[in-house]
Every structure is written in structure tokens, then in C-alpha cells.
Amino acid sequence: xxxxxxxxxxxxxxxxxxxxxxxxxxxxxxxxxxxxxxxxxxxxxxxxxxxxxxxxxxxxxxxxxxxxxxxxxxxxxxxxxxxxxxxxxxxxxxxxxxxxxxxxxxxxxxxxxxxxxxxxxxxxxxxxxxxxxxxxxxxxxxxxxxxxxxxxxxxxxxxxxxxxxxxxxxxxxxxxxxxxxxxxxxxxxxxxxxxxxxxxxxxxxxxxxxxxxxxxxxxxxxxxxxxxxxxxxxxxxxxxxxxxxxxxxxxxxxxxxxxxxxxxxxxxxxxxxxxxxxxxxxxxxxxxxxxxxxxxxxxxxxxxxxxxxxxxxxxxxxxxxxxxxxxxxxxxxxxxxxxxxxxxxxxxxxxxxxxxxxxxxxxxxxxxxxxxxxxxxxxxxxxxxxxxxxxxxxxxxxxxxxxxxxxxxxxxxxxxxxxxxxxxxxxxxxxxxxxxxxxxxxxxxxxxxxxxxxxxxxxxxxxxxxxxxxxxxxxxxxxxxxxxxxxxxxxxxxxxxxxxxxxxxxxxxxxxxxxxxxxxxxxxxxxxxxxxxxxxxxxxxxxxxxxxxxxxxxxxxxxxxxxxxxxxxxxxxxxxxxxxxxxxxxxxxxxxxxxxxxxxxxxxxxxxxxxxxxxxxxxxxxxxxxxxxxxxxxxxxxxxxxxxxxxxxxxxxxxxxxxxxxxxxxxxxxxxxxxxxxxxxxxxxxxxxxxxxxxxxxxxxxxxxxxxxxxxxxxxxxxxxxxxxxxxxxx
Numbered sequence: 001x002x003x004x005x006x007x008x009x010x011x012x013x014x015x016x017x018x019x020x021x022x023x024x025x026x027x028x029x030x031x032x033x034x035x036x037x038x039x040x041x042x043x044x045x046x047x048x049x050x051x052x053x054x055x056x057x058x059x060x061x062x063x064x065x066x067x068x069x070x071x072x073x074x075x076x077x078x079x080x081x082x083x084x085x086x087x088x089x090x091x092x093x094x095x096x097x098x099x100x101x102x103x104x105x106x107x108x109x110x111x112x113x114x115x116x117x118x119x120x121x122x123x124x125x126x127x128x129x130x131x132x133x134x135x136x137x138x139x140x141x142x143x144x145x146x147x148x149x150x151x152x153x154x155x156x157x158x159x160x161x162x163x164x165x166x167x168x169x170x171x172x173x174x175x176x177x178x179x180x181x182x183x184x185x186x187x188x189x190x191x192x193x194x195x196x197x198x199x200x201x202x203x204x205x206x207x208x209x210x211x212x213x214x215x216x217x218x219x220x221x222x223x224x225x226x227x228x229x230x231x232x233x234x235x236x237x238x239x240x241x242x243x244x245x246x247x248x249x250x251x252x253x254x255x256x257x258x259x260x261x262x263x264x265x266x267x268x269x270x271x272x273x274x275x276x277x278x279x280x281x282x283x284x285x286x287x288x289x290x291x292x293x294x295x296x297x298x299x300x301x302x303x304x305x306x307x308x309x310x311x312x313x314x315x316x317x318x319x320x321x322x323x324x325x326x327x328x329x330x331x332x333x334x335x336x337x338x339x340x341x342x343x344x345x346x347x348x349x350x351x352x353x354x355x356x357x358x359x360x361x362x363x364x365x366x367x368x369x370x371x372x373x374x375x376x377x378x379x380x381x382x383x384x385x386x387x388x389x390x391x392x393x394x395x396x397x398x399x400x401x402x403x404x405x406x407x408x409x410x411x412x413x414x415x416x417x418x419x420x421x422x423x424x425x426x427x428x429x430x431x432x433x434x435x436x437x438x439x440x441x442x443x444x445x446x447x448x449x450x451x452x453x454x455x456x457x458x459x460x461x462x463x464x465x466x467x468x469x470x471x472x473x474x475x476x477x478x479x480x481x482x483x484x485x486x487x488x489x490x491x492x493x494x495x496x497x498x499x500x501x502x503x504x505x506x507x508x509x510x511x512x513x514x515x516x517x518x519x520x521x522x523x524x525x526x527x528x529x530x531x532x533x534x535x536x537x538x539x540x541x542x543x544x545x546x547x548x549x550x551x552x553x554x555x556x557x558x559x560x561x562x563x564x565x566x567x568x569x570x571x572x573x574x575x576x577x578x579x580x581x582x583x584x585x586x587x588x589x590x591x592x593x594x595x596x597x598x599x600x601x602x603x604x605x606x607x608x609x610x611x612x613x614x615x616x617x618x619x620x621x622x623x624x625x626x627x628x629x630x631x632x633x634x635x636x637x638x639x640x641x642x643x644x645x646x647x648x649x650x651x652x653x654x655x656x657x658x659x660x661x662x663x664x665x666x667x668x669x670x671x672x673x674x675x676x677x678x679x680x681x682x683x684x685x686x687x688x689x690x691x692x693x694x695x696x697x698x699x700x701x702x703x704x705x706x707x708x709x710x711x712x713x714x715x716x717x718x719x720x721x722x723x724x725x726x727x728x729x730x731x
Contacts, residue, residue, distance in 0.1 A: 045228055054521065181652075186200065186203050196335065206239045288608070297523070384572040
């Protein structure tokens with residue numbers, strides 16, 4: 001017996017179309033208000049301790065609690081053709097640095113083993129977090145010194161120069177990505193709809209959803225600080241998701257109109273079918289993203305909040321503002337027709353053939369063959385992931401081997417091992433000024449020298465009022481290799497606990513290498529519970545939504561294949577270098593440590609877009625009385641255009657990330673773009689229909705013990721006689 005109770009999507013759509021002025025104006029006012037209020041409140045970026053893990057984060061926390069910040073350290077290496085020929089330049093440089101007014105604690109130059117290099121170390125005054133904004137006079141002083149002394153080559157590296165370079169790169173790259181993504185999406189939608197108004201509508205809703213989320217994130221950041229690139233990643237993900245949701249909804253409404261439905265009925269059917277799919281997909285994505293809260297890292301918790309908010313905004317806009325706008329526009333949604341594109345769309349809108357219709361004939365005729373071939377292709381793509389190596393990418397890997405900052409880093413570490421990236425030992429004790437503590441520090445320095453694994457320039461800072469000591473210990477090696485790793489182990493496992501432990505309340509080892517290792521170790525611990533959570537959530541939602549145990553199981557397996565293909569592609573390109581030169585990229589030899597977890601969560605969420613949309617249409621056809629094979633043919637044929645358009649937009653948006661200069665952004669862009677492409681083609685067009693065809697009517701099997709689950713309607717719901725019409729104006 002069919003129910004006349006309408007679903008949430010159609011009730012939301014009904015209210016919106018009856019109160020379309022309230023829905024549209026209310027949405028715009030909300031977006032403007034939260035954007036303005038959020039902009040006025042400003043956003044809070046996470047501190048070093050909040051962005052870290054393990055002992056290195058605890059070391060930063062001790063310093064922060066004591067009101068001590070690690071000054072931005074800089075060093076300039078001067079190289080001459082003759083031994084000690086750099087000394088005059090070093091004196092000149094020190095004088096120029098002093099005149100800038102930005103520097104402090106300029107150290108006497110240190111001579112290299114060869115005698116041809118001298119290293120001048122100093123610090124920048126003020127807040128280290130803003131040092132990159134104030135380092136320009138220092139850069140000019142170094143350049144002027146190099147020009148004034150013939151035969152002298154200068155290389156500068158440090159916290160401020162790295163921050164300056166990174167901020168400029170990220171700001172320019174993300175600005176380019178954001179301004180490129182919107183025209184790309186609009187161009188693709190023009191091809192899909194063949195009309196300017198119809199193409200603009202999803203883009204405008206997607207952009208307003210992102211703008212509103214910017215404001216909400218600024219407010220949330222005062223409780224949960226954010227990473228500096230969170231907003232940009234949110235914008236690209238939000239634009240892709242928001243445009244896709246609107247595309248699915250709008251495409252169904254236009255298809256129903258093209259089939260001869262009146263405007264009211266077309267909107268009602270679009271709300272009941274595509275609107276419902278948008279709600280299910282959005283809720284699934286949000287629940288999957290919430291798995292990042294299980295991570296012990298604030299970075300992922302910030303990503304989780306950002307994606308949750310932008311998906312929520314996009315979902316709500318699609319099922320409220322979009323139907324209200326379509327009701328208001330009516331036939332004007334086809335304004336601005338592009339003749340050739342619109343003619344082709346009208347011609348193929350309800351054609352029984354097309355590429356998808358032609359493809360389904362052999363797939364459904366020989367499902368075993370196509371299931372085996374498509375699964376084999378996906379497994380081949382996944383294979384390189386078996387050898388995936390993850391690590392926190394260093395300077396050379398992130399910026400490229402030819403970048404000036406990378407060259408400077410390599411030159412300095414070559415002449416002065418351990419210089420640019422010393423370990424930082426942070427000790428807290430009540431009697432830091434006592435002779436007992438001083439003797440322990442002296443013994444500590446002696447044992448450092450005796451071990452042979454550390455540099456000579458050990459610096460000790462005592463802050464008696466705060467009861468904190470900070471000791472900088474240069475590590476042997478280049479700051480990243482096995483030699484440096486062994487030195488760090490010696491510090492953490494032996495010297496610090498044995499020598500400084502007895503005279504302190506807290507003693508932790510931080511520094512760049514320690515931070516990278518702690519972060520990576522935390523990620524390895526996090527990925528298992530996050531995966532179990534999102535897999536369980538996806539399984540349960542698919543089980544409830546489609547009342548089918550096979551569909552729930554297949555959903556998990558298909559998602560895993562898509563994620564595996566992304567992992568395999570990233571490993572092949574960026575670790576092994578296969579095709580990297582062709583793509584204009586430089587392989588790093590490893591995958592950024594946080595990338596696998598991020599890609600896993602994002603793809604498990606985003607793949608639900610296509611999966612829910614396609615399977616809902618198949619279930620809708622089956623509920624109308626078609627056999628499973630006929631329903632598969634009908635569902636794939638009617639969703640092919642929308643899935644292709646949505647996938648093309650996502651691939652285009654994520655490909656923009658691959659064009660950025662930072663290695664981790666390139667990895668993210670390639671991984672996400674390949675996964676979405678594979679998911680929308682091999683998975684949804686070949687493997688899913690062939691697997692369902694092999695299952696036949698068993699596709700909809702539900703164990704007797706689970707038949708209490710709600711029976712969700714997947715098709716057109718009959719309009720209750722007493723209900724008000726879906727289309728109407730404000731009263």
C-alpha cells in the first residue's frame with residue numbers, strides 16, 4: 001500500500017515555492033549577515049602547539065603557557081672563492097642587518113670546515129607568526145651585501161624567509177585556483193544546459209554557500225582554530241559539491257518539463273527524487289567528514305568543520321532556494337540559450353540511445369566480462385599504493401629542487417650540518433637558576449659533544465622568571481636524513497631523560513624534525529578508527545536508504561576501489577615519478593603524510609554524490625515495476641548526463657589544485673581528480689551496473705531481521721488532494 005506522506009525534500013521545496021520571496025531574500029540576507037559578522041570578528045589561526053602532536057607539541061605548549069615564543073631565526077651563508085674571503089662581507093652584512101631595525105641577537109660569524117663559507121645567524125624581532133611580513137628589509141640587506149662584494153655568494157634561509165615564500169606562494173596559488181574554478185564550472189554548465197541562466201544558477205548558489213561558510217568559519221575559529229589553507233580547500237570542495245547538488249536537481253526538473261510535465265508537477269517530482277537524493281548524499285557526506293573528529297590532530301578537526309558547514313549550506317540551498325528560484329523564473333531559466341549547445345541537449349534529452357544507452361547493451365548482456373575487466377583495471381590502478389611511503393615533505397620536495405629557498409637550504413646544510421633545523425629542548429623547572437640545574441646543563445652539553453651526533457653551536461636560553469629553559473641543539477645530517485633521525489633518537493631516548501629529566505618537571509624535545517615525526521606517528525594511529533567510522537556510517541546509511549544489504553556492501557567496496565585508485569595514482573606519479581615529467585611535476589619520492597587520511601575521508605563523502613543519485617534512479621525504476629536489468633538500463637541512461645556534467649566539474653575544480661606549485665596541493669589535486677573521474681566512469685558506468693546485473697533481483701535482498709527498517713519512497717510521491725500546490729507565490 002503506497003503512502004501519501006511526502007518526504008522532507010518535497011515539503012521543503014513546497015514551502016520554498018509557496019514563500020519564494022522569503023526563501024530567496026532570507027538566504028541572501030543570511031549569507032550577507034554571517035559573512036559581514038564573520039569578517040568583523042576575524043578568524044583565529046591555530047598555534048604551533050595546536051597544530052602539532054606528541055612531545056614536540058608539548059614543548060611548544062610549555063613555551064606558549066610561559067608567554068615565550070620561539071623567535072624567528074634566520075641565517076645567511078656567505079661563500080667566497082678564497083678561504084676567509086667572506087669576513088669583510090660578514091662585517092658589512094652585520095652592520096646592514098642592524099640598521100634595518102628588524103633584527104636581534106646577531107651572532108659572530110661561524111667558519112665552515114673548508115674556510116670558504118661563513119654563517120651569520122640572527123633573529124627577527126616581534127611576533128614570529130608575522131615575521132614573514134616584516135622580512136623584506138632583511139632580504140634587501142642581504143642582496144645589497146652580495147652586490148657590494150665581488151666574489152661573494154649569499155644564501156639566506158630561516159623561519160621568516162620560509163614563511164615569506166610560503167605565504168606568497170599560497171596566497172597567489174589559491175587566488176588563482178579560486179578565480180579559475182568558477183569560470184570552469186560555468187563553462188561546463190553551459191555545455192550541460194545550453195542556456196546561460198540555467199548555467200549561472202548552480203554557480204551562484206554554490207558561491208553564496210561558500211561565502212556564507214567563510215563567515216561561519218570565522219566565528220567557529222574562535223572555538224576551534226583553523227589551519228591557514230582551510231578556507232581555500234573549503235571553497236574548492238564547497239563549489240564542487242554545491243554546483244553538483246544544484247545540477248542534479250535542476251537537470252531532473254528540466255527533464256520532467258521536457259517530458260511534458262507542467263511546472264508544478266516537474267518541480268514536485270524533482271523535489272521528491274533529486275531533492276531526496278541531495279539530502280541523503282549531503283547527510284552521508286557530512287557524517288563521513290565527521291570521522292575526522294576522531295583524529296587527534298586539530299588540522300583535521302578544522303577540515304571537518306569546514307566541509308561539514310559548506311556541505312550543509314550547499315544542501316540546504318539546493319532543496320530550498322533552488323526550487324523557489326525555479327518557481328520564480330519559470331521558463332526564463334532557459335534565457336540566454338547557446339544555439340548549438342541547446343539544440344544538442346534538446347535532441348538528446350530523452351533519446352533512448354546515446355553513449356550510455358549504447359554502453360549498457362553489452363554491459364547488461366555480458367555482466368561477468370565487464371565486471372571482471374573493470375575490476376581488474378581498478379586493481380591495476382590500486383597496485384602502486386601497496387608500496388606507498390608517507391612522510392612530512394621537506395623543503396626541496398614542497399617547493400621543488402630549483403626554488404631559491406631550497407637551494408639555500410641545501411647549500412647551508414652542506415657547509416654547516418644541522419644549522420637550519422636544530423632540535424629544540426624545552427625544560428620546565430622551579431629551580432632553573434640553581435647550581436644543580438646549571439651543572440646538569442653543562443653535563444648535557446658535554447655529552448652532546450662526546451656523542452658526535454650534534455653540532456657545536458649549542459645555544460642555551462634561561463628564563464628564570466618563567467622557570468623555562470630552551471636549548472637549541474644542531475643535529476648531524478641535513479635535518480631530515482637517517483643521520484639526523486638517529487641524533488633525535490639519542491636526544492629523546494637517552495640524553496634528555498637521563499641528564500635533564502632528574503632536574504626538571506617537564507622536558508620535551510621539539511624542533512622541525514621532531515614535529516614532523518610526531519605528526520606522522522599520530523596520523524598512523526588515526527587512520528584506522530577514522531576508516532572504520534566512515535565505512536560503518538556509509539554502510540548503515542545505504543542500508544537504511546535502499547533497504548538492501550547487497551547495495552550497502554557494494555557501496556563500501558566501490559568506494560574502496562575509488563580511494564585505492566587515487567592512492568595508486570598518487571604513488572605512481574609522485575613517489576615513483578611515472579608520468580610526472582609529462583605533467584610538469586617533480587616527484588617527491590613520497591606522499592605527504594596527511595594526504596592519505598584526507599583523501600580517504602573526502603572521497604568516501606564525495607563519491608556518495610554519484611552513487612546515491614544513480615542507485616536512487618535505478619531503485620525508482622524498479623519500484624515502478626521494471627525488472628532489475630531494465631531498471632539498471634533506465635537508471636544509468638537517465639542519470640548519465642547529470643553524472644558526466646557533475647564529474648566533469650569536480651575533475652576540473654580539483655585539477656586546478658594540481659596546477660599549483662606546492663607539492664602537497666599537486667598530490668591532492670591529482671588524487672581527487674583521478675578518483676572522481678574513475679568513480680564516474682569505470683565504477684558507476686561499468687562496475688556498478690554489471691555487479692547489480694549479476695545479482696539480479698537479489699540486489700534488493702534484505703534479511704528478515706532488518707525488515708523493520710523504514711520503507712523509503714524513491715520515486716514520484718502522489719500529491720495529497722488536500723495539500724497546497726508546490727508552485728505558488730508569496731501571499
